[in-house]
Amino acid sequence: MYLIIALGLALVVWPSIIHHAEPWGLSQGVVKCMLAAFSLLCVAGIRYPLQMLPVLFWELTWKTIWMLIVFLPAWQNGTLNDDIIGTAIECAVVIIIPLAMPWRYVFAHYVKKDSDRWRAAPVAA
Structure with missing residues (x-):
């Protein structure tokens, strides 16, 4: 990807x-x-590849939002123009990302894993 x-x-x-x-x-x-x-x-x-997964998350997220907020309403209203269609074709590649995403790793490291602490843990005396 x-x-x-x-x-x-x-x-x-x-x-x-x-x-x-x-x-x-x-x-x-x-x-x-x-x-x-x-x-x-x-x-x-x-x-x-695994350390840079947030880059693919960003790509998946912005293209999905654009398709839902810009393309879909224009398509439903019949107001598609060449610029929107061209961008939609470029954004359609986003369908490959979920197929290439290592979902088991994503779940284990971004959902199930404990989050990092914002502050260092207090040192025991």
Whole structure:
């Protein structure tokens, strides 16, 4: 999963970052930089797949929220446009993440495991 994301973003995002001729607007710049950072985190995920699972959680979460809050209402209201359809196609890749997720590990380490303490435990005298 990390490799698919990293390669996809390397083909789509990095060329526009390296070779952009004009300054970007605020939101375009934010999106491009966030996607570039995400691709680098996915490269780290290739080496450390379990430690980088929160990166996949983030991807799954934001794309699911976008599909529910933006795409689904536009589809139901008949107000889909080319931009929404294009983004929905890009977000549809999110269906692969739950298939690739090591759910037993996720349950054991993110649900069942005791949480970390916010403060150090008092030292016994």
